[in-house]
Amino acid sequence: MQDSLKSSSYKQLEQKSKYTNMFLRWFLYFILILFASYFIFPLYVMVVTSLKTMEEIRQGTLLSWPSGLNLESWAVAWGGRGYGAGDTFLRPYFWNSIKMVLPAVFFSTFIGAMTGYVLTKWRFKGDQWVFLFLLFGCFIPFQAILLPMARTLGVLGISNSVIGLVLVHTVYGIPFTTLFFRNYYISVPTELVKAARIDGAGFFKIFFKILLPISAPIIVVTVIWQFTQIWNDFLFGSTFSFGEAAPIQVALNNMVLSSTSVKEYNVDMASAIIAGIPTLIVYVLAGKYFIRGLTSGAVKG
Amino acid sequence: MFKWLEKNLPKIVMAPAVGLIGWFVYGFVLWTLYISFTNSKILPKYELWGFGQYEKLWASRKWLIAVDNLLIFTALFLIFCVVIGIILAIFLDQKIRAEGLLRTIYLYPMALSFIVTGTAWKWILNPTLGIQKMFRDWGFENFTFDWLVDREMAIYTIVIAGVWQSAGFVMALFLAGLRSVEDEIVKAAKIDGASLFTVYWKILLPMMRPVFFTSFVILVHISIKSYDLIVALTQGGPGISTTMPALYMTQTAFHKSQVGLSAASAMMMFMAVAAVIIPYLYSELRRENAR
Numbered sequence: 001m002q003d004s005l006k007s008s009s010y011k012q013l014e015q016k017s018k019y020t021n022m023f024l025r026w027f028l029y030f031i032l033i034l035f036a037s038y039f040i041f042p043l044y045v046m047v048v049t050s051l052k053t054m055e056e057i058r059q060g061t062l063l064s065w066p067s068g069l070n071l072e073s074w075a076v077a078w079g080g081r082g083y084g085a086g087d088t089f090l091r092p093y094f095w096n097s098i099k100m101v102l103p104a105v106f107f108s109t110f111i112g113a114m115t116g117y118v119l120t121k122w123r124f125k126g127d128q129w130v131f132l133f134l135l136f137g138c139f140i141p142f143q144a145i146l147l148p149m150a151r152t153l154g155v156l157g158i159s160n161s162v163i164g165l166v167l168v169h170t171v172y173g174i175p176f177t178t179l180f181f182r183n184y185y186i187s188v189p190t191e192l193v194k195a196a197r198i199d200g201a202g203f204f205k206i207f208f209k210i211l212l213p214i215s216a217p218i219i220v221v222t223v224i225w226q227f228t229q230i231w232n233d234f235l236f237g238s239t240f241s242f243g244e245a246a247p248i249q250v251a252l253n254n255m256v257l258s259s260t261s262v263k264e265y266n267v268d269m270a271s272a273i274i275a276g277i278p279t280l281i282v283y284v285l286a287g288k289y290f291i292r293g294l295t296s297g298a299v300k301g
Numbered sequence: 302m303f304k305w306l307e308k309n310l311p312k313i314v315m316a317p318a319v320g321l322i323g324w325f326v327y328g329f330v331l332w333t334l335y336i337s338f339t340n341s342k343i344l345p346k347y348e349l350w351g352f353g354q355y356e357k358l359w360a361s362r363k364w365l366i367a368v369d370n371l372l373i374f375t376a377l378f379l380i381f382c383v384v385i386g387i388i389l390a391i392f393l394d395q396k397i398r399a400e401g402l403l404r405t406i407y408l409y410p411m412a413l414s415f416i417v418t419g420t421a422w423k424w425i426l427n428p429t430l431g432i433q434k435m436f437r438d439w440g441f442e443n444f445t446f447d448w449l450v451d452r453e454m455a456i457y458t459i460v461i462a463g464v465w466q467s468a469g470f471v472m473a474l475f476l477a478g479l480r481s482v483e484d485e486i487v488k489a490a491k492i493d494g495a496s497l498f499t500v501y502w503k504i505l506l507p508m509m510r511p512v513f514f515t516s517f518v519i520l521v522h523i524s525i526k527s528y529d530l531i532v533a534l535t536q537g538g539p540g541i542s543t544t545m546p547a548l549y550m551t552q553t554a555f556h557k558s559q560v561g562l563s564a565a566s567a568m569m570m571f572m573a574v575a576a577v578i579i580p581y582l583y584s585e586l587r588r589e590n591a592r
Contacts, residue, residue: 028392028395028397029397031388031392032389032392032393032397032403035385035388035389035407036403036406036407038465039406039407039409039410039465039469040406041425042410042418042421042422042425042465043409043421045421045424045425046421046424049424057430058430061434061435061438061439062425062430062431062432062434062435063435111317111318111321112318114314114315114318115314115315115318117314118311118312118314118315119315122311124311124312130315130319132582132586133319133322133323134318134319134322135582136326136578136582137322137326139522139574139575139578139582140326140330140571140574141525141526141547141567141570141571141574142526143526143546143547143550143551143566143567143570143571144329144330144333144567144568144570144571145325145326145329145330145333146550146551146554146567147332147333147336147345147554147560147563147564147567148328148329148332148333149325149329151345171321171322171325172325172326174318174321174322175322175326178318202307202310203307203310203311203314228412231414232413232414232415232416232417233414234414234415234416234528234529234532234533235528235529235547235551238532239551239555249414249416249417249529252416252417252420253416253420253532253533256420256423256533257536265424265430268420268424269420269421269424271420272416272417272420272421273417275414275416275417276412276413276414276417279412279413279414280409280412280413282412283408283409283411283412284405284409287405287408290412291408291473294411294470294473295473295474295477
């Protein structure tokens with residue numbers, strides 16, 4: 001008797017909680033989709049605006065659909081209008097950024113890999129302090145090094161050049177790349193290295209034969225992280241370069257701010273998408289590695 | 302000779318990193334510190350001048366506005382990023398369909414530069430053709446949303462864009478934290494009759510203390526350094542109403558050529574970051590050693 005009572009009230013409870021659950025489920029999806037639209041909204045606006053003519057922009061609203069696939073503002077943003085002075089467009093600066101990113105990513109990743117290797121597999125007294133010494137470089141506000149860096153680049157004769165920016169990005173990338181590789185190599189069993197050493201393998205042989213072959217994931221994480229950081233940098237680019245040597249973010253900002261004639265929002269939006277597309281592609285293709293870098297190296301702003 | 306080389310090879314390989322960081326980070330910070338105690342204008346001078354630049358800095362109206370803005374921005378940026386991040390993480394943790402897609406959407410702004418973000422939001426928030434016009438065209442004739450050109454409100458547009466860029470990141474941190482909790486703990490609590498709300502509020506969120514701490518450090522760090530977003534969105538305007546320390550520093554150094562004063566402002570930023578980072582590094586290191 002008591003048992004049946006118990007089970008029937010339990011059933012009622014279960015029934016009730018089923019409805020509450022269904023309601024909660026709908027609420028859950030509603031909130032999640034609401035936020036998703038908040039995050040998508042600017043991207044949507046950028047894309048549709050870039051496809052409109054200025055006439056459509058003035059008549060419609062932010063959300064209104066473009067009349068057709070009008071790629072003219074993209075062409076203008078990328079290659080200009082074809083008249084001489086005052087015609088700024090992104091193509092040359094896009095290449096500046098490529099020329100800056102590739103060597104800087106390569107050098108900083110390489111130095112970070114070697115340093116991380118030494119710090120974990122060739123340990124010495126005080127290596128913890130060396131790591132801390134390097135790690136602190138992740139956190140400094142770059143304003144504290146801008147003035148001496150500007151003078152140093154001047155003395156070296158590489159201010160306002162792509163080479164100067166490669167140097168800057170390589171140096172200030174090292175703390176992050178070292179952090180990534182150090183934390184990855186620390187979980188590789190040291191016995192492997194010890195055995196190889198007994199077999200007579202040297203410093204470089206161990207690195208190239210044992211560690212490098214298993215480093216693919218962390219290399220991907222590091223390269224993506226460095227690529228995104230350097231491609232998106234504005235502070236160094238705008239401080240140490242101007243005119244023809246500027247990277248794309250600086251050029252984009254100059255383009256948007258230049259108020260010579262009527263504002264062309266469609267061209268602005270096309271330019272912004274062009275400047276953002278390389279990192280966006282990397283994110284979509286390798287999001288997993290991007291997030292891994294983010295959660296372990298995101299101390300940088 | 303060869304023996305010595307072989308023995309010291311690891312240290313030689315590590316030397317470039319240590320040397321570069323020693324010179325370009327520590328050396329440069331010390332140089333900036335020194336210059337902040339001199340009366341340098343366009344060119345650095347090396348005679349010491351005492352705390353003059355710091356007195357000048359804290360007497361400057363623009364710097365005070367910058368610090369004020371930084372405090373407002375940091376507080377709001379922190380609260381909104383953490384609240385939105387936690388809500389999204391908990392909701393996503395409920396065995397949601399298309400979780401991967403939603404996560405990708407919440408996090409993609411982190412892949413964009415602040416210049417791209419700023420350019421987009423500047424267009425959306427501009428009163429003549431942006432959101433304001435959209436609502437007016439929809440029939441809300443008196444709808445006004447002109448924060449971007451309002452001295453009092455412009456700082457909040459930077460908060461809107463900043464939160465949009467970084468909230469997904471807090472979500473990722475918390476989601477990773479929630480996923481690392483043993484299932485047994487949640488199951489045991491549910492058997493004891495705890496509601497889902499209680500499970501999160503009383504058990505899981507208190508367990509996320511390290512994640513709160515990490516998010517706090519990272520977000521404060523981002524906000525102290527914020528520069529690009531302001532340049533792209535408001536250039537510190539209208540007037541100087543949205544100036545922040547990082548912008549003040551570069552403007553003072555490279556437009557006004559007040560090298561000593563800008564070095565002093567840079568050192569203030571450095572100290573603010575250090576005040577947040579050093580306890581963080583200390584606790585991280587202790588945790589690692591405890592393992």
